[in-house]
Amino acid sequence: MTLSWWNNANTQPLLGVFNNVIKQFETAHPNITIANVPMQNEQFKTKITPALRGNAPPDIYQQWGSGQQATQVQSGKVADISSDVSPWIGSLGTPATEWQTNGKWYGVPYDLHVVGFWYRKDLFQQAGITSPPTTIPQLESDDAALRAHGIQPIGLGSKDGWPDAFWWEYFAIRECSQSTITQAMSSVNLSAACFTKASADLDAFVKTNPFQTAFLATPAQSVPNSSVGLLANGKVAMELQGDWEPAAGAGLTSDKNFTSQLGWFPFPAVPGGAGDPKAVLGGGDGYSCTTSAAEPACAEFLQFLTTPAVQKQIIGAGAGLPANPAANSDLAVPAEQNAAAANAAAPYIAEYFDTALPTTPGQNLDNAVAKWFASPEATGSGITSSVTAP
Numbered sequence: 150m151t152l153s154w155w156n157n158a159n160t161q162p163l164l165g166v167f168n169n170v171i172k173q174f175e176t177a178h179p180n181i182t183i184a185n186v187p188m189q190n191e192q193f194k195t196k197i198t199p200a201l202r203g204n205a206p207p208d209i210y211q212q213w214g215s216g217q218q219a220t221q222v223q224s225g226k227v228a229d230i231s232s233d234v235s236p237w238i239g240s241l242g243t244p245a246t247e248w249q250t251n252g253k254w255y256g257v258p259y260d261l262h263v264v265g266f267w268y269r270k271d272l273f274q275q276a277g278i279t280s281p282p283t284t285i286p287q288l289e290s291d292d293a294a295l296r297a298h299g300i301q302p303i304g305l306g307s308k309d310g311w312p313d314a315f316w317w318e319y320f321a322i323r324e325c326s327q328s329t330i331t332q333a334m335s336s337v338n339l340s341a342a343c344f345t346k347a348s349a350d351l352d353a354f355v356k357t358n359p360f361q362t363a364f365l366a367t368p369a370q371s372v373p374n375s376s377v378g379l380l381a382n383g384k385v386a387m388e389l390q391g392d393w394e395p396a397a398g399a400g401l402t403s404d405k406n407f408t409s410q411l412g413w414f415p416f417p418a419v420p421g422g423a424g425d426p427k428a429v430l431g432g433g434d435g436y437s438c439t440t441s442a443a444e445p446a447c448a449e450f451l452q453f454l455t456t457p458a459v460q461k462q463i464i465g466a467g468a469g470l471p472a473n474p475a476a477n478s479d480l481a482v483p484a485e486q487n488a489a490a491a492n493a494a495a496p497y498i499a500e501y502f503d504t505a506l507p508t509t510p511g512q513n514l515d516n517a518v519a520k521w522f523a524s525p526e527a528t529g530s531g532i533t534s535s536v537t538a539p
Contacts (some may be wrong), residue, residue: 150443151182152208152380152450155197159187161175162466169326170462170479174453180398181446183209201226201439203227208442214247214256214435215500220507221437222250228438229253233448241472242493243456246510247500248435257451258435259460260469263492264315264416267380267394267428267484268387271410272300276386281414282425285354288417292359295386301361301383306369306376310519314503315389315430317518317532320347320354320430322499334505339514343423348521348532352418355522361385365523373401381407389416391431392489395482396467413484415491431506433472510536 156413158167164187167335171183186207188196193211200206221227238245238254248256253342268281271290276298280286292302306312322330325343333339361367361379368375369390379385381398388394395408418426436454439449453459460476470489471477477489492498503511517535 150180150446152442152447153184153186154436155188155193155200155207155210157188157190157193157211158468159161159189162204166462170459172445173459174450177453178446178449181450183450188314197221203336205394206441209436209438209447209488212256212435212437213432213504214258214506215432216507216511218248218256218437219250222255225438226439226441227255228440228442228444228447229255229381230257230438230444230448230451233445234452237452240475242474244431244433244492244498245494247433247435247498256435256437257448257455258433258452258472259451260463261431261433261472261489261492262391262393262469263429263431263488263498264319264389264391265388265491266387266414266416267486268412268414269383269385269410272386273384273412276300281412282417283349283414284417285419289357289359291421292357296358301379301385302358302387303361304367304376304379304388305360305364306367306460307365307519307522308367310367310375311515312390313522314501314515314518316354317347317351318430318499318502318520319389319416319426320419321349321502322430323347323416323422323424323426324350326423327425327428327497327499328429330499334500334502337506337510337536339536370397370401375401377401377535381401383407383410392470392485393467397450408482408484411482411484413430413487413491425496427491427495428497428499429492430499430501431492433469433500435495506536 158164201221206226234254244261245258248258261533276294278291282291295302321344324347329341370377376388377397378401380388381402438444455473457475460471460473461479464471474493480486503515513535518533521532
């Protein structure tokens with residue numbers, strides 16, 4: 150039996166790791182062959198929708214759970230693997246539930262991501278900041294202290310647009326209850342008052358001048374003067390970004406020990422907000438089986454990807470946090486371990502809104518937030534009104 154496996158691991162080191170994992174799996178399962186089909190990420194995203202609409206979808210394909218998975222399930226080509234994974238998937242914890250649709254398992258994560266603040270401990274020390282902020286007023290006070298010491302507080306790569314969304318979404322998570330967030334994503338409706346309050350919070354925060362000079366023209370990760378490069382080179386004190394920050398920064402600085410100066414803290418609480426201050430924004434990468442696949446064999450391969458030994462190889466390639474918390478101790482950077490612990494302990498994980506929502510409304514939201522950052526004189530109503538049910 151041969152199973153085709155579409156994924157976006159088309160570069161080293163993850164490409165090599167996946168090829169080795171295939172060999173290990175095939176050795177243990179001589180009756181199953183995995184045909185690896187790696188693609189560039191954007192090419193993959195372009196091909197998967199027509200593949201699911203056609204008659205020959207891949208047996209195993211990469212996806213990101215939540216609302217996008219629910220959209221794909223409507224194709225009738227995504228396999229319900231609940232009976233195959235239910236004996237073991239509970240060991241992955243709460244984050245894995247984003248790969249459920251209508252209470253059934255249609256996918257399994259192989260890594261996880263969490264968004265939070267990565268900060269330079271050395272720059273905090275220079276500014277006399279002894280501990281990370283836990284509320285937005287404390288964050289604003291720390292920003293002022295950093296500026297008073299000639300340090301730009303927060304890096305932001307607005308040129309690429311997508312990092313802007315993290316800011317609005319986190320203010321929404323702090324202002325809105327979990328039930329409100331869940332209902333808004335399922336109904337594709339952001340009309341609740343707390344979302345409007347999140348826009349006002351973001352507006353007030355941006356007016357405190359927290360970001361580096363020319364943040365609107367700064368890319369996120371591509372070059373040394375990107376926002377992650379600024380953090381890696383000590384040009385800004387912190388950045389709100391995903392857990393890929395240490396790996397992304399490593400290639401953009403000559404300081405190969407910069408991660409020893411990295412700390413991590415969650416997005417601060419908003420006074421008076423209805424959201425749980427320990428809730429996190431995140432997501433992950435996972436795989437689904439199609440109805441054309443031999444489901445037990447496919448599910449067995451997905452389980453193999455979550456075993457601690459394989460998880461160690463995957464996170465060693467910088468893919469993200471492990472989907473299996475048993476591998477958290479294998480994270481090389483202490484700040485990554487702190488991020489993983491917060492993710493595991495979170496009362497709930499709010500999936501990136503552009504993933505939790507159906508594809509088109511999610512893209513509309515990202516575009517609206519980026520447009521607002523570029524035109525801050527505009528009102529936040531343009532953000533909430535950008536999302537409507539298709």
